[in-house]
Amino acid sequence: MRVLACCAHPDDAELLAGGTLAKYAARGDDVFIAIATNGEVGHPTMKKEQIAEVRREEALRAANVIGATLYWLGFPDEFLFDREETRLAFIDTIRRCRPDVVLTHWPGDLYNPDHTTTGQLINDVAIMTTVPNIVTESPPCEKIPVVYFMDSMAGVGFIPEEYVDITATLDTKQKMLAEHRSQVSDWLKDQYDATVADMVTISAQYRGIQAGVRYAEGFIRAKAWPRGVTGTLLP
Numbered sequence: 001m002r003v004l005a006c007c008a009h010p011d012d013a014e015l016l017a018g019g020t021l022a023k024y025a026a027r028g029d030d031v032f033i034a035i036a037t038n039g040e041v042g043h044p045t046m047k048k049e050q051i052a053e054v055r056r057e058e059a060l061r062a063a064n065v066i067g068a069t070l071y072w073l074g075f076p077d078e079f080l081f082d083r084e085e086t087r088l089a090f091i092d093t094i095r096r097c098r099p100d101v102v103l104t105h106w107p108g109d110l111y112n113p114d115h116t117t118t119g120q121l122i123n124d125v126a127i128m129t130t131v132p133n134i135v136t137e138s139p140p141c142e143k144i145p146v147v148y149f150m151d152s153m154a155g156v157g158f159i160p161e162e163y164v165d166i167t168a169t170l171d172t173k174q175k176m177l178a179e180h181r182s183q184v185s186d187w188l189k190d191q192y193d194a195t196v197a198d199m200v201t202i203s204a205q206y207r208g209i210q211a212g213v214r215y216a217e218g219f220i221r222a223k224a225w226p227r228g229v230t231g232t233l234l235p
Contacts, residue, residue: 005150008118014062037075094122106150148234161219
């Protein structure tokens with residue numbers, strides 16, 4: 001399979017679906033991670049240009065942990081809007097990756113507007129990726145990808161419909177997150193007094209209790225014609 005995680009900020013893919021992405025990669029699937037924004041407001045002291053470059057390097061190292069390919073869309077952090085330029089960039093990213101499945105933010109995740117916008121945009125443009133008269137640099141896809149919404153931050157308001165057992169890949173998820181040093185040790189601690197490793201483990205354990213395994217990640221599949229599939233595309 002070909003799997004794309006399209007997220008708002010560097011570290012979102014690891015936080016919300018890192019164990020699942022690691023599981024896809026471990027079984028030999030092609031994994032892509034696309035980041036919509038530069039993440040350039042995500043530091044208490046660094047200037048925007050500096051932290052944007054740091055976060056890009058961190059995202060690349062995190063993707064390399066599982067052999068994923070990174071795409072960097074470069075939109076401004078906290079100012080991601082649904083407009084023609086953004087839609088075309090998202091469509092072209094999907095066309096470049098040609099995924100069977102796309103993991104993205106749940107539009108109901110009100111933690112951050114970039115999360116909401118990214119999730120809604122991906123769901124909105126999925127059907128457009130096969131349309132020849134919507135022209136981007138990459139040619140149209142042969143099929144519409146299936147979209148799965150990832151958990152919300154800290155699981156707030158999100159009720160999973162499908163689960164992935166990440167017991168065997170939680171350590172890999174933590175290794176990916178550890179590459180985002182500017183966030184783990186600086187930004188999230190400074191802004192929210194959050195210990196990321198603890199938050200991730202507790203969230204995974206909670207979803208694991210629901211799923212009947214030790215650790216899990218939860219998802220909801222976007223249900224829209226003509227994207228129906230039988231079974232699941234999760235690993």
